[in-house]
Amino acid sequence: MPYLSSSGSSRRGGDGRLTAALDPHDQGPQDACGVFGVWAPGEEVAKLTYFGLYALQHRGQESAGIAVSNGRQILVYKDMGLVSQVFDETTLASLRGHVAVGHCRYSTTGASTWENAQPTFRPTVDGSIALGHNGNLINTHALARMVEELPGPDDELDLHTRPVETSTNDTGLVTALLAHHPDTTLEQRALEVLPLLRGAFCFVWMNENTLYAARDPQGIRPLVLGRLDRGWVVASEDAALATIGASVVREVEPGEMLVIDEQGLRSHRFAEPARKGCVFEYVYLARPDATISGRSVHESRVEMGRQLAREFPVEADLVIPVPESGTPAAAGYAEESGIPFGQGFVKNAYVGRTFIQPSQTLRQLGIRLKLNALDHMIRGKRIVVVDDSIVRGNTQRAQVRMLREAGAREVHVRISSPPVKWPCFYGIDFATRAELIANGLTPEEIAASVGADTLGYISLEGMVDSTQQAPESLCQACFTGEYPIALPDASMLGKHLLEATLASPALGRELPVLNNP
Numbered sequence: 001m002p003y004l005s006s007s008g009s010s011r012r013g014g015d016g017r018l019t020a021a022l023d024p025h026d027q028g029p030q031d032a033c034g035v036f037g038v039w040a041p042g043e044e045v046a047k048l049t050y051f052g053l054y055a056l057q058h059r060g061q062e063s064a065g066i067a068v069s070n071g072r073q074i075l076v077y078k079d080m081g082l083v084s085q086v087f088d089e090t091t092l093a094s095l096r097g098h099v100a101v102g103h104c105r106y107s108t109t110g111a112s113t114w115e116n117a118q119p120t121f122r123p124t125v126d127g128s129i130a131l132g133h134n135g136n137l138i139n140t141h142a143l144a145r146m147v148e149e150l151p152g153p154d155d156e157l158d159l160h161t162r163p164v165e166t167s168t169n170d171t172g173l174v175t176a177l178l179a180h181h182p183d184t185t186l187e188q189r190a191l192e193v194l195p196l197l198r199g200a201f202c203f204v205w206m207n208e209n210t211l212y213a214a215r216d217p218q219g220i221r222p223l224v225l226g227r228l229d230r231g232w233v234v235a236s237e238d239a240a241l242a243t244i245g246a247s248v249v250r251e252v253e254p255g256e257m258l259v260i261d262e263q264g265l266r267s268h269r270f271a272e273p274a275r276k277g278c279v280f281e282y283v284y285l286a287r288p289d290a291t292i293s294g295r296s297v298h299e300s301r302v303e304m305g306r307q308l309a310r311e312f313p314v315e316a317d318l319v320i321p322v323p324e325s326g327t328p329a330a331a332g333y334a335e336e337s338g339i340p341f342g343q344g345f346v347k348n349a350y351v352g353r354t355f356i357q358p359s360q361t362l363r364q365l366g367i368r369l370k371l372n373a374l375d376h377m378i379r380g381k382r383i384v385v386v387d388d389s390i391v392r393g394n395t396q397r398a399q400v401r402m403l404r405e406a407g408a409r410e411v412h413v414r415i416s417s418p419p420v421k422w423p424c425f426y427g428i429d430f431a432t433r434a435e436l437i438a439n440g441l442t443p444e445e446i447a448a449s450v451g452a453d454t455l456g457y458i459s460l461e462g463m464v465d466s467t468q469q470a471p472e473s474l475c476q477a478c479f480t481g482e483y484p485i486a487l488p489d490a491s492m493l494g495k496h497l498l499e500a501t502l503a504s505p506a507l508g509r510e511l512p513v514l515n516n517p
Contacts, residue, residue, distance in 0.1 A: 033118070033134040033427075034059035035223070036102040036240060037204035039211040039260045040231025046095035048233075048244050049102035053083045055243040056236050058287060059134070060104040063117035067130030069208045070097035074128045078103075078117040099211050101204045103132030106429065116169045119205075122179040127207045129179050129186070133171040134236050135200035135221045136427040138487055143173040143197070150180050170199075178205070187259055187268075190214065194257060194270045198485055200278075200426035202252075204234055210261040218276040218484055219254030220426050220475055222292050232260045237290040251293070276475040276484040280428060282467045283417045284325055284388045295468045298328050303466035304416040304458055305332025305386060312456025313337060314412045317381040320344030322388075322399060323371075329416035330386035337384075344378055344385065344403070345371045371402065379407030389417045391430060393437040393450050400451040413452040418460045419443070422481040430478065 034056025038045050049066050064086040065078025075095055079086040083104055103118040119130040137143065174197065181189035186207055200220035205212045213234040215223045226233040226246035233246045241248055252258060255271035278285070281292055288298040305328065319339045321330030324347070334341035348370055383403055390396055396413060403411050419438030423430050433439060437446055447455035460479055464471050477483045 033106060033132070034104045034236045034240075035132040035134045035202055035204045035234075036236070037100070037132075037206065037211050037213060037234045038228070038231060039099045040228050040233075041098040041262075042230050043098075043228065044092075045097060045100040046092045049100045050083065050087055050092055051244050052233070052235055052240040053102045053104050055240040055287075056104055057083055059236060059285070060106040063105045064103065065117050065119050065132075066092075066095060066100060066102045067119040067121065067206065068095040068097040068100040069130075069206060071209055074121065074130050074206070074208060076119055076121045076130055078119070080117065099206050099209065101130055101132050101206050101211070103204075116172075118171055120172050120175040122175045124179050124181075126181065127186070129175055129205055129207055131171060131175045131178070131203060131205035133174065134202040134223075134427065135216065136425060137170040137174075137197055137199035137201060138425050138485060139196075139198040140170045140173065141488070143170065143177065146196070147173050147176045150176065174201075174203070175205075186210070187212075190257060191268055191270050200485075202236065210259060212257065212259055213252055214257040214270070215252045215254055217255040217271040217274050218475070219251075219273065220276060220278050220484075222277070222281060222286065222290070223252040225249045225252055225258065232265060234258065237286055237292075239287045239289045242289075248291075274484075275473045277469065277473060278426065278428075279464065279467060279469075279474045279476050280417070280424075280478060283463065285428070288328055293469055293473075300467050301328035301388075301416065302332035302335075304463055305329035305334075306336040307332075307462040307466055308386070308414045308416060308456060308458050309333045309336035311459060311462060312414055312454075314384060314454060314456075315382065316384045316410070316412060318342045318344065318377065319384045319386065320377075321386050323347040326385075326387040326416070329388065329414075330384075333384065333386050333414060339384060342377055344374055344383060345399075346374060347371055368402070371399070373402045373406035375406045378403055380409055382410040382412070383408045384412045384414055386414045386416065388415070389420055390415055390437060390446065390450075391420060392435055393446060396452075397450040404451065410453045411451070413447065413450065413455045415455070415457045417463055418457050418479045420478050422478050424478050425483065425487060426475065426477075426485070428478070 034053060036049050036052035036056060038048050046066055046068050053064055061082055063078060063080045064083045065076060067074055067076040077091055077095060101119050105118055119132045122129045177193045178186065178189055190212060194214055201216045202221045202223040203214045213223065222236055224235055224238045224241065226241035227249050228246050233241055234252065235241055238248045254273035254275050255269055257268045257270050259266040277293060282297055282300040286292060286297045288301065290297045308329065316339050319330050319334040319341050320343065321327040323345055331341055385399065385403065400411050420430060420436055421438050423433055441449060443455050443457060460476065464474060475484050
């Protein structure tokens with residue numbers, strides 16, 4: 001059975017819908033995805049991948065999947081929902097082998113559907129491929145045309161199974177291009193395909209015996225290489241390596257492809273590096289215990305808070321974070337300002353997801369699924385509340401209202417990133433540009449809109465300095481509008497581009513499936 005699917009299973013998984021925000025209709029910036037790969041004969045690679053994905057859950061919470069090979073065939077299991085909802089002991093026990101890739105997804109190209117969950121899978125007469133992707137490609141339209149121009153399915157393995165519905169994401173296109181290598185190896189085919197891709201990508205993929213990993217020439221998203229006693233690991237963040245007891249070897253370099261098999265590890269350079277790491281990884285996306293380009297993410301966020309206090313001081317009685325993303329910056333603000341640090345909000349630890357959508361009436365009543373204010377800490381005090389970013393402003397408006405209702409005398413909002421004014425095309429799903437509150441209003445007007453006494457955003461220079469990275473090595477497009485990889489015409493961009501513009505037969509024949517009983 002080459003492909004397992006929980007679609008059709010009686011065990012309930014997730015629904016792939018995030019409603020964890022204070023206002024469920026005001027999602028903040030959503031991460032791209034988390035990828036994980038392991039080559040380790042003699043180890044329980046499915047369980048290693050499960051725990052690796054658990055550590056990367058913050059990067060994608062819509063769907064999760066694991067592919068495992070025993071040297072003869074690849075089994076893939078995926079479903080909508082959190083890692084803990086998709087997998088159980090029975091499922092993981094059925095995924096036996098020596099090489100595995102895993103993925104947790106937030107959709108940036110293609111709808112949030114089971115068909116678009118990853119790893120993608122493609123069988124051919126030369127062997128199967130399973131692939132996971134973190135990032136977002138900007139030449140998806142061109143890649144779709146390349147796939148359409150490939151020869152027909154004569155060289156694909158006929159599994160005599162029903163075809164799955166069409167997948168509509170950039171990952172499926174890359175998988176199709178890699179799978180077509182009738183006169184060469186998969187390794188050589190990858191070196192031909194990777195230079196054709198534009199945008200942000202960290203790939204982990206596998207055939208029956210080999211693990212592969214590649215990172216785009218700009219290195220926009222992080223990818224690290226680790227070592228086990230009996231194998232190798234690649235993951236989006238080094239925190240995932242620590243979780244499974246792997247040691248960090250190094251980052252996968254921009255423009256590098258790794259190949260890991262019984263002969264060891266090989267490295268290929270498929271493009272010259274032009275580093276442009278995403279600065280928002282330091283602000284929000286990565287786990288605080290991650291290290292990116294040699295810099296601690298937690299220390300970067302603490303320093304952003306210190307810088308905020310220097311740039312926007314205020315007389316106040318208490319500094320509080322919006323948990324959890326605002327906590328390091330709030331600690332830095334309190335340290336630099338001398339204002340006491342305290343807990344002003346209590347977060348519901350179990351509200352990562354809910355299957356129940358609050359009605360309009362409940363939303364108007366201010367349903368508080370995520371946060372409650374600690375009245376005795378807030379009442380009568382001048383409060384500095386620190387958060388990582390403002391997107392539409394609805395969430396901050398609800399937070400300020402909550403603090404006012406708890407008796408705060410003054411509320412001063414401080415944000416550890418500059419105003420977000422531009423969409424990201426490299427793997428972060430912000431609101432549309434028209435919805436970004438900073439596009440139409442000044443900071444003073446935004447403060448009035450959310451009900452704060454004052455509002456201060458960290459400067460672009462202060463944020464970048466806090467990362468200890470050279471400014472020219474960071475992508476800052478969501479703040480500046482200066483995109484390091486030239487964008488195609490707007491008509492060739494968009495999360496639902498493939499659903500809207502393509503009905504490709506090449507896409508439709510992608511994925512034979514056997515449903516899990």
